[in-house]
Amino acid sequence: MTHPREALHPRHSRATPRIAVLFLLARFSVFLVMLLAIVSPGSSAFSQTEPPSPDNAAWEFAHLAGGVTLRGVVLKEREHEIDFAEIFTPPGRPMYAVVHGLQRIRIGRIEALPEAEHAQLLETFQNLRNRARIDAQRQEDVVLVAIGDAASARFRYDGDWFSLESNCDEMITRRCVVRVEQMFRAYRTLLPPRVENPARVEIRIFGDVDHYRQNLRELQLPLGNLAIYVGSQQLVLAGSDLRTLSDRLVQLQTHLASLQSQSQLLTKAHELSLARQSQLLKEKGFSAAEISTELRLRKNAFDAERAEVQAAAAAALRESEKLFQTATAAMISRLRHEAFHAYLDSSVFPRASHHVPIWLHEGLAQVFETAVLDGDSLRVDAPSPARLRSLAHDLTTAEALPLARLLESEQDAFLGSHRQAARDQHYLYAWGVAYHLAFEQRLLGSPALETYVEKSSAKSSPIANFEKLVGKDLVSWERSWHEHVRRSAAAK
Structure with a gap:
């Protein structure tokens, strides 16, 4: 249900034969840094002081x-x-909340309030939930089960809200589980579940794009997207290059010991060479001053070469780290988008009993897709600056999309069969309207939204339904929304 996204493949840097060994040693440090970025534990940032x-x-x-x-x-x-929800009340600043998923094995005890006071405290949180930060659980708390044989080894995780299978290695699978759990906690915080004991969403992550697309072919699904939601099966599939990157990191790690030994040997060999050159020059009658000058020149040349290697490695670090982080973030964003479709269908507004317009389904999915990590906490309330600028610009053009057309759009307006520019425009406007309803008008979880997505609403006018949702006629609401988008973009 998303527009196609390109796969990201890390490029390879080259070094001259003369500096290959030193460059590879430095380059390995690049991948160590990047490895920590993807597989480091997602530990919770609990406050040590009240x-x-x-x-x-x-x-x-x-x-x-x-x-x-x-x-x-x-x-x-x-x-x-x-x-x-941990509540913070910093002096002179607005109250805010950080939502944690606490494993019971790590809880000593809970001091709960009586029912009436608990309900009152929940009301306090309702005013904060749209701006709440969603914390990540501890990676070591993830319980994985190894399944399959040596030819098709996989890891499986069964949680309360979803199950996940991955053919990536254990560390990367744990990292993915932590981020997906964080995603579902964000869904529940902003749009609480309404279904008792919903079916768990099934998520499958493939560490190589070829295997992912092979699976899509077997399920007779379109191959264009790197993540897809199959509503009839409550199934989300996502493909990436994470396993390829992981295999490369293992190879580099194995190679590290030999590179370190070679680097040490090169340094010792250079020192011995200088000593021999000193002795030869002395035997040829060169003065101590001349020998000192010659050795200093040779050492400076060696040091300059090493500096050149370090500069090349630093450039490779910046480029490789950016590519690696971008590829990882893109995969997680795609998962946030597609898994939201599954969560909405399974836990909030099932299709059998509700009618969620396609623009709202896709708009809200993009709101979660574009969420950002602030440290290890997920922030959903910050609008995507790039999308905000694009939307503000599009509103000023002759081709601006009337909201009436968005509200009346059918599913094909968001599918690959639709013209690319028109499809992208529908996605952009759906995001902008959904974000405004969620964070400016705070309609997520409201009785008005519940009424808007009632099954019977499918038989009514989409425009009339929307006007009832926002409590204003469409022309007036659209005008004020345009102005708000322009002001917000200008302030970024």
């Missing part, structure tokens, strides 16, 4: 192993995990 609280405020507390205490409110309790 933030100042307002006078006469009642809070709930989560006491964790290790003496950490979180102050806030319990959002949802499940068998293995509790969603807990």
Whole structure:
């Protein structure tokens, strides 16, 4: 249900034969840094000190192993995990929340409030949830099961909301699970589930694009996108080059020991060469001053060559790190988009009982797709600067899309069969309207939205339904929305 996205393949840097060994040694450090970027544990940034609280405020507390205490409110309790919103009230700044997924094995005890006070505290959180940050769980808490044989080894994770299978290595699979759990926590925070005991979403991650596309062929699915949601099966598939990158990192790691030995040998050989040259020059009658000058020149040449290698390695580091991080972020973004479709269908507004217009489905999916990591916390409320600028510009053109046409659009307007420019424009406007409804008008989870997506709404006028949702006629709302988009873009 998304427009095609290109796969990202790291390019290879080259070094001259003369500096190959030193360059490869430096280049390996590049990949070590990048490896940490993808497989480092997603540890939660729990506050070690309790933030100042307002006078006469009642809070709930989560006491964790290790003496950490979180102050806030319990959002949802499940068998293995509790969603807990930690509330911060910094002096002179607005109150905000960080939503944690707490594993029960790491919880010492929960201090809960009586039902009436708990409900009042939940109301406080409702005013913060649109701006809440979503924390990541600890990577070591992820429980994986190895399945398949040597030829098709995979890892599987079964959570409360989704199951995930991956043919990537264990470290990368754990990293993916942490990010997907974080995604689902963001979905639940902004758009709480309405279905009791929903079916778990099935997610399959392929570490190579060829294998991914082969799987799509077997399921008779289109091959254009690198992630896809199959609504009839509650299935999300995503392809990437993560396994290829992981294999390359393992190869480089194996090669590191030999490179280090070679580097040490080169340094020792150079020192011995200088010593021999000193002795030869002395035997030929050169003075001590002349020998010192010659050796200094040769050492300077050696040092200059090493500096050249370091400069080349630094350039390779910047380029390779950017490509690696971009490829990783793109895959996670695609997952956020497609998994949202699955979450909305399974846990909030099932298609059998609701009618969610295609523009809203795709618009909200993009809102989550463009969420950004702030440290290790996910922020959904920050609009994509690039999309905001593109939208503001498009609104000023003669080809600007009337909202009436967006509201009346059918599914084919968002599919690959539609003209590329028109399809991209529909996606852009759907994102802009959905973001505005979610964060400016705060309609996610509201009774008005529930009414808007009732099954019977499919038989009514899309424009009339929208006007009822926003409480204003379309012409007036569209005018004010245009102005808000322009002001927001200008402020970025």
